[in-house]
Amino acid sequence: MYLILLILWFIFSGKVTLEIFLFGLVICGWLYWFMTKHMDYSIQNDLKLIAKIPRFIKYGIILVWEVIKSNLAVIRIILSPGLEADPTFYTFETDLKTEVARVTLANCITLTPGTYTVALEDNKYTIHALDKSFTEGIEESVFVKQLRKLEE
Template identity: 50%
Template sequence: MYLIFLSFWIMLNGRFTWEIFLFGLAISAAVYLFICRFMDYSLRKDFLLLKNTGLFLAFLGVLVKEIAKANLNVLRLILSQKYRPEPALIYFKTDLKSGICKVLLANSITLTPGTITVSVEGNEFCVHCLDKDMAEGIEESDFVRLLRKMEAGR
């Protein structure tokens, strides 16, 4: 987090001089100490963030892949002459514990064409699917698998 603050400071200044860099070191340290003291942040959380960065990048890759697959699937359904929509409203439970992982899962489902997260109550998700075939395997998708790994690293 400290390095992010320092990088942000240098970007906002628009140029790099030793005075700006040294002043940025001091300001970034002060902001970082303030956050650690008053906002329940710690160096341990920085290490956890670094540890989960690879998993998060893998999650983003899976998200892009699933969006592309779903786009093609929805396009195929719409352009098909014989398409008869069979929308489905499915409910499933997840074993994800943290709120951020549940939000990531809900938003990932919503970003994927043909599916919308209708509600999340506790561990139960309600998802509307454009076609009932899109609902298959949603509760054990790659999204859930990667989010479980991210939670295990916490």
């Protein structure tokens, strides 16, 4: 977190001089100390996040791949004259523990073309899908599996 704060300091400063660099080291050090002392933040949190970086990268790649697949499915429905869309609302529940994971899942569903998260209440999702086929297996989708791994 200290490095992120320092990088943001340099970005917002606009230039890097010795004076700005030294002042940034002190200010970011004080801010990091304040976060650990008063905001229930710890170095262990940083180490846990650093250990999960490969999982975050994998999740990003999976998200891009699923968006591409969904784009192709929507294009197929649009360009096929004999194929009609069957829009539907679908409700399901997950066992994701953290609010961050649940909101991330809702956002990923919305990001993939053809689906939109209408409501999220506790662990219950209501989504609108362009076609019923888009809802098949959504309870145990690749997003849910990866988010479970990120919650560990």
